[in-house]
Amino acid sequence: MADEAQGDGTRAARDSEIERTTEAESSAARLFDVRRVIGALFTLYGVLVLGAGLLDGDDAAEKASGIDINVWTGLGMLLLGLLMLAWMKVSPPRVGPAQDRDGDGEAGAASRPTH
């Protein structure tokens, strides 16, 4: 159990560690856009599954209670993928206050000062 000495500090003192991380280091809003990733993967999946649906024989449809499920699922995923990519075009990612949206990022990412 924690000792009482810690328990009766002032609110301000006890908040110090929260403040430190919050104020000094929360500026890294440099995030890539997840819509591009979802759009790309679903477009790929759509093409693959639609292709499989067009090529596979009656066996596949028979297994799926008579529905050409690969064709329909493929079309659905392709549509979702393209919609995500289109959404990117219509409303591009917000460029945050952070200046360096560069691609190098990797080395020293953790050590570089934020301000």
Place this chain on the structure above:
Amino acid sequence: MDDLRLDLNALDYTILGAYFVTVLGIGFLARRSIRSSLDFLMSGRSLPAWVTGLAFIAANLGALEILGMAANGAQYGVATVHYYWIGAVPAMVFLGIVMLPFYYGSKVRSVPEFLRLRFNHSTHLLNAVSFAVSAVLIAGVNLYALAIVLEALLGWPLWTAIVVAAALVLAYISLGGLSSAIYNEVLQFFVILAGLIPLVVVGLNDMGGWSGLEDKVAANENGGEGFLHAWQGTAVGDVTNPLGSSWIGIVFGLGFLLSFGYWTTNFAEVQRAMSAQNMSAARRTPLIGAYPKLFIPALTIIPGLIALVVFPKLGAEEGSFTYTNAIPLLIERYLPNGVLGIAVTGLLAAFMAGMAANVSSFNTVFTYDIWQTYVKKDRDDAYYLRVGRLVTVVGVCIGIGTAFIAAGYSNIMNYVQTLFSFFNVPLFVTFIIGMFWKRMTAWAGFWSLLTGTLAALTTWILYKAEVISFRTDLEETFWGSGAAFVVGVTVAVVVTMVTTPKPDDELQGLVRGVGATDLSAGELVGDRTWYRNPVLLGMIALALAIVLYIPFW
């Protein structure tokens, strides 16, 4: 055929492989944005509401949830919708409208940290440790759920399945931290839907549509007319519904205690909202999540009912035909190569979403609430970033160990509900009183939390020792929660009467009515649009939950 084994071809493996590559890619991309421990453990509080909202629901949509709810669908029928419409949506709305202003407005980094400010260090440490324990236990459940699926479906040995999947989760979280977990959860949400929707479409078509399925379930020897109704047979004293619980148990046990306990205080969920870019986005996070939640039962319970009809042997204690295998069995029966790969990828994605949510919340609580607060104070931030990465590795390793505890339960959803009644319900009681009653003292918080947990634990032990009896495991969790609630409230009130409350200036922004919380903090252009109003979004979700019950009365 007694052996459940899927026949994946090159196309299916290509789909699975493309998913693995994408997941790791997100990890590497997210790594670029990591400059501090706050970036790693809280996404730098920078995410838009639609991202945190979908991550919020995906974090809940683990393999455990999908397999477990389909199992409940087969075992209890349509009544399983209670887990969604009364057992989730109201609590999500409450979190968004009432509780997030306190969480987000006080800038705390975790749920235990809120307790430290509102109560004291003892309460904080108790909750931080019990959360850390429950997070790794539940991570283990997800691992186990995945391992049995992979072993059964793909013929991968249990250990290979566990290690491959755990390594993947470990890789992307230790690279990109919470951002990586959250972005992957958004992707997983879509992949999971893409896997389940075709299964439901094909299955329903085979049953002759919904009405065909209804007829077959009603005529089924393991089903019956009671499987098609949510509220019939729930009268007190005359309980005939498959859940074995009266409406009081459902409304107060599940709908109020278990549900509010899980959704409003479980840090794995709340963390997603805390990482949002401003107050408006944080409040909308659980509300955006509530809309998919309303319709997910169609993708879990319907497959459960179809499996009940298609597989007469379903309900076996072990082997291929356990309730938990309802969805894998249907995948094998109905899906041809191509969609098959998507469905298997969806299950894997679901596993990773559930596990990642637990691991990414575990490392935050361990780093900030245990390590930084009690073990190594006042180091530079880079030190805590390293600790966060290291703890991720430790958390995944412990999760592998706890997978074997979960292996002892035949219906894993019941195991999880039991854990929730231990950990979440007492916490919710302490929280809700602390947030609304400013007189509640620091030690009242501690003792309420401790005795509430012990009350739930005692109920469970007495049930297991057959001192007291309940109709189902599920009913035990309802009553265990009830015991935790009554004991927690009583102790909170009694201890408050004999101890000194905190002065008002220490409670600013933590208790309703003390100080003001800025609801428009960090507001962006467009956040005031009517369709982004949290209260309106919440009310529509509640109304939909009621309307959806009507056809299944």
